Amino acid sequence: MTSAPIRTSNVRFAGLGGTGVIKASDIFADVAFREGHTVKKAEVHGMSQRGGSVQSDVRFGSEVHSPMIPDGACDFLVVLEPTQLEVFRGGLRSGGTLLVPADIDTARLPSAKALNVAMLGRLSRHFDFPESAWRASLRANFPEKLHSANDTAFTLGRNP
Amino acid sequence: MLQPSQDKSGRLLLSGNEAVALSALHCGVALGTGYPGTPSTEILESFRTLGGKAQWAPNEKVAAEVALGAAFAKARVLCTMKHVGLNVAADVLFTMTYSGVDGGYVLVVADDPGLASSQNEQDSRRYAEAAVAPMFEPADSQDAYDLLQVAFATSERWHIPVLFRMTTRVCHSKSPVKPRFAPGAKLTTAETGAPTADFVRNIVDRVMVPGHAKPAHRRLRAKMAELEWWNISAGPNQVEKRSPALGIVTAGICYHHAREAAPEASMLKLSLSYPLPMETIRAFAASVQRCVIIEENDPWLATACLAAGLTIEAKDDAIFRFGELNVDRVRRILDKDSSPEPVPPRGKPPELCNGCPHATSFEVLKELDCIVSGDIGCYTLAALPPLSAMDMMIDMGAAIGMGLGLRHVLPRDQAKRVVSVIGDSTFLHGGLPGLVEMAYNPPQTGHVLLILDNGTTAMTGQQEHPGTGRQLDGAGTHRVCYEDMARAAGVKNVFTINPVRERALLKGVLADSLHKDELTVIIARSPCILAAGRIAAWAKEQKAKAATTETACTCECGDEDKS
Numbered sequence: 060m061t062s063a064p065i066r067t068s069n070v071r072f073a074g075l076g077g078t079g080v081i082k083a084s085d086i087f088a089d090v091a092f093r094e095g096h097t098v099k100k101a102e103v104h105g106m107s108q109r110g111g112s113v114q115s116d117v118r119f120g121s122e123v124h125s126p127m128i129p130d131g132a133c134d135f136l137v138v139l140e141p142t143q144l145e146v147f148r149g150g151l152r153s154g155g156t157l158l159v160p161a162d163i164d165t166a167r168l169p170s171a172k173a174l175n176v177a178m179l180g181r182l183s184r185h186f187d188f189p190e191s192a193w194r195a196s197l198r199a200n201f202p203e204k205l206h207s208a209n210d211t212a213f214t215l216g217r218n219p
Numbered sequence: 220m221l222q223p224s225q226d227k228s229g230r231l232l233l234s235g236n237e238a239v240a241l242s243a244l245h246c247g248v249a250l251g252t253g254y255p256g257t258p259s260t261e262i263l264e265s266f267r268t269l270g271g272k273a274q275w276a277p278n279e280k281v282a283a284e285v286a287l288g289a290a291f292a293k294a295r296v297l298c299t300m301k302h303v304g305l306n307v308a309a310d311v312l313f314t315m316t317y318s319g320v321d322g323g324y325v326l327v328v329a330d331d332p333g334l335a336s337s338q339n340e341q342d343s344r345r346y347a348e349a350a351v352a353p354m355f356e357p358a359d360s361q362d363a364y365d366l367l368q369v370a371f372a373t374s375e376r377w378h379i380p381v382l383f384r385m386t387t388r389v390c391h392s393k394s395p396v397k398p399r400f401a402p403g404a405k406l407t408t409a410e411t412g413a414p415t416a417d418f419v420r421n422i423v424d425r426v427m428v429p430g431h432a433k434p435a436h437r438r439l440r441a442k443m444a445e446l447e448w449w450n451i452s453a454g455p456n457q458v459e460k461r462s463p464a465l466g467i468v469t470a471g472i473c474y475h476h477a478r479e480a481a482p483e484a485s486m487l488k489l490s491l492s493y494p495l496p497m498e499t500i501r502a503f504a505a506s507v508q509r510c511v512i513i514e515e516n517d518p519w520l521a522t523a524c525l526a527a528g529l530t531i532e533a534k535d536d537a538i539f540r541f542g543e544l545n546v547d548r549v550r551r552i553l554d555k556d557s558s559p560e561p562v563p564p565r566g567k568p569p570e571l572c573n574g575c576p577h578a579t580s581f582e583v584l585k586e587l588d589c590i591v592s593g594d595i596g597c598y599t600l601a602a603l604p605p606l607s608a609m610d611m612m613i614d615m616g617a618a619i620g621m622g623l624g625l626r627h628v629l630p631r632d633q634a635k636r637v638v639s640v641i642g643d644s645t646f647l648h649g650g651l652p653g654l655v656e657m658a659y660n661p662p663q664t665g666h667v668l669l670i671l672d673n674g675t676t677a678m679t680g681q682q683e684h685p686g687t688g689r690q691l692d693g694a695g696t697h698r699v700c701y702e703d704m705a706r707a708a709g710v711k712n713v714f715t716i717n718p719v720r721e722r723a724l725l726k727g728v729l730a731d732s733l734h735k736d737e738l739t740v741i742i743a744r745s746p747c748i749l750a751a752g753r754i755a756a757w758a759k760e761q762k763a764k765a766a767t768t769e770t771a772c773t774c775e776c777g778d779e780d781k782s
C-alpha cells in the first residue's frame with residue numbers, strides 16, 4: 060500500500076520512569092500547541108513510576124492522525140537516560156536527529172533532575188518556536204521554586 | 220499540576236480521560252464513582268479537579284450500584300473502571316439493562332489492548348452484546364468530549380445504562396478539544412440540560428423478580444431494535460467517501476491509524492457500535508470494491524458482518540488479534556502481510572522502588588521458603604527477579620481463595636508453607652469474602668494471610684481507599700480497621716507489624732504462625748515511600764485538628780504508624 064505522506068513532525072522522548080520523560084513531552088506539546096499546531100501525544104503510563112522504560116510521542120503539523128509515531132519515523136529522538144539509547148535508537152528515521160545527555164555539559168546543570176529541561180533547550184534549537192514560548196511553558200508547568208533553575212538548565216541546552 | 224494547554228482559538232490539549240471529565244462537568248453529572256484501574260483512573264481525578272463530585276468505591280460492583288441508585292433518582296451519573304473491573308460489576312450490568320434507569324447513566328470501561336498495564340486483554344465489546352447495553356466508542360479526545368453528551372442523551376431517551384468503551388490510547392493520548400463552554404464557566408442546569416433528582420416509585424420496573432424481569436427482557440430487546448434503527452438513520456457514525464477502491468469499517472483509535480495508513484480509503488467510523496448499524500455497514504460495504512474491517516483484539520465486528528452476510532475482509536487473527544494496532548500493523552493488515560513482525564528491543568521492566576516496604580515483606584517470605592499466593596498491586600513486581608517471591612496472581616482478591624485451595628489439598632509439609640499475600644486496597648476490593656471463607660472453611664493446617672498496608676493504592680498512582688481514612692478529594696472520613704475486620708470474621712491471631720522497622724519481628728511472627736495449625740492475619744503496615752510525605756502531612760494536620768476536638772482514633776489501627 061503506498062500512501063501520500065502527511066507532513067507531520069515526529070518527536071519521541073524516551074528514558075526511564077522518573078527521569079522526566081513525560082514532563083518534557085508535555086512541555087514540548089504545549090509549546091507546539093500554543094504556536095498554533097494540531098498536536099497529538101501518546102504515552103503509556105501506569106507502571107512508569109516504577110523505573111521501567113518509558114517513551115512519549117509528540118506529533119504535530121496541520122493535520123495529525125495516529126497519536127503514535129510509526130516504526131522508524133521519528134524526526135527527533137530525545138533520550139534522557141544513556142542506558143535506554145539502544146532500546147529506542149531503532150525508532151529514528153534515517154537522517155533523523157538524536158539528542159542524548161552527552162550533548163549537555165551536565166556538570167553545569169543546576170540539579171541532575173533538570174536534565175530534561177536542558178534537553179528541551181537543546182531541542183529548541185531545531186524549531187523556530189520563539190524562545191519566549193518555551194520559557195513561558197516551563198514556568199506554567201513547574202512550581203515557582205524551580206523557575207530559576209529551569210531557566211539556567213534551558214539556557215545551558217539552548218546556548219551552550 | 221499541569222494546566223491544560225490552550226491555543227488561540229480556545230482549543231484545549233486534553234487526554235481522552237480529561238476530555239471525558241470536562242464533558243461530564245458540562246453535562247451536569249451529579250456524581251462520578253468508580254474504582255481505580257489503568258487506563259481509566261484519571262477520569263474521576265480530573266472530574267474532581269474541575270469541581271465535580273467524585274468518589275472511589277471499594278470496588279467496581281459497588282461503584283456501579285451506587286451509580287444505579289443515582290440514575291434511579293433521575294440524576295446524571297458517571298461510573299468508571301478498567302476492563303477487568305467490568306467483570307466485577309457484570310452482575311449489576313446484566314440486570315440493570317433490564318430494569319433500565321430514569322436518569323442518564325454512562326459506564327466508562329477502559330480496555331487495554333496490548334496489556335500496557337493489565338493482567339489480560341479482554342474485549343469489552345462482548346459485554347455490550349451479552350448484557351444488551353448500548354456502547355459508544357470514541358476515537359480521540361474531541362470525540363470523547365462530544366460523544367459523552369450523546370451517550371447521556373441516549374441513556375435518557377431510551378432509559379438504559381450505556382457503556383462508553385475507551386482504550387489505553389484513547390484514554391492516555393492527548394489531542395485538541397474545542398469545548399462547548401469556556402474553561403471555568405459556571406453552568407446553569409438549563410445549560411447542562413441535567414434533570415433534577417427525584418424519587419418516583421416504580422416497583423414493576425425496578426424489582427427484578429421473574430414476573431417483572433420477563434417482560435423487562437422483551438422491553439429491552441424492543442428498545443434495542445428501536446435504537447438500532449435510530450443508529451442507522453440518525454446515529455453518530457461517520458461515512459467518509461474517498462476512493463471507491465478501498466473502504467474501511469472501524470471504530471475508536473483504529474480510525475486514526477487507518478486514516479494514516481490509507482489516506483485515500485473511504486471510511487465508515489462507528490461511534491455507537493452496539494447495537495451495530497448493520498444496514499449502514501451493508502450500504503458502505505456495497506459502495507466500495509474492497510471492504511476491510513480494522514479492529515483491535517477480538518474479531519467482534521468482522522464476525523457480526525460475516526454473520527449478516529456482508530462481503531468484508533477481516534484481519535489475520537493468528538497475528539493481529541494479539542496486542543494493540545498501530546499505523547504499521549494496519550498497513551500490514553491492508554496489504555494482507557502476515558509475515559513475522561519486527562520484534563522491538565526489550566526495554567527495562569519496572570521494579571519496586573528503592574526502599575519500598577513491600578520488598579522487605581517479600582524478602583522475609585522468601586527467607587522462610589513460603590509458597591506465596593499473591594495478588595495485584597505494586598507488590599506483584601515481587602514475582603519478577605531478583606525477588607521471584609510470588610507464585611501466583613490472577614485477579615483482585617484471589618490471593619486468599621487460591622491460598623486456601625492450596626492448603627486444602629497439598630501434603631501437609633507443603634500446605635504449611637502457603638501464605639496469602641494481598642495489598643490493602645485489593646483486600647478491601649475483593650479480599651473480604653475470602654477472609655470470611657478462611658474462617659468459615661479453615662484448612663486443617665490453618666492459614667496465614669498477610670495484608671500489605673502501605674496506606675494507598677500505589678499501583679495506579681496513589682488513590683485513596685476505605686482503609687486510608689481519606690476520600691478521593693483528600694477529605695477525612697471513617698477508616699476501616701483491618702484488625703477489627705479479621706477478628707469479626709473469626710480469626711484469633713491478629714498482628715500488626717512494621718515490615719521495615721520491625722523486620723525481625725515480622726519474620727518471627729510469620730515463622731511462628733506457619734508452625735501453628737491456626738488462622739493468622741498479619742497486617743504489614745508501612746507507607747509507600749512515594750506517598751509517605753503526603754500521608755504524614757495529612758496525619759499531622761489531623762492531629763492538630765483532633766487536639767482541638769478530641770476525636771482521635773482509639774483502636775490499634777496505627778494512627779502514628781501511618782506516618
Ligand SMILES: Cc1ncc(C[n+]2csc(CCOP(=O)(O)OP(=O)(O)O)c2C)c(N)n1
Nearest residue numbers: 256304595596597642643644645676677678
Ligand atoms: C478488577 C480490577 N480492578 C482494578 C484493577 C487495577 N488494579 C490493580 S491492583 C490495584 C490496587 C493496588 O492497590 P493495593 O492493593 O493497595 O497495592 P499497592 O499497589 O498499593 O501495593 C488496582 C486498582 C485490576 N487489576 N482489577
Ligand code: SF4
Nearest residue numbers: 572575597677747748
Ligand atoms: S510506588 Fe510505593 S508501593 Fe509501589 S513500588 Fe514504589 S514504594 Fe513500593
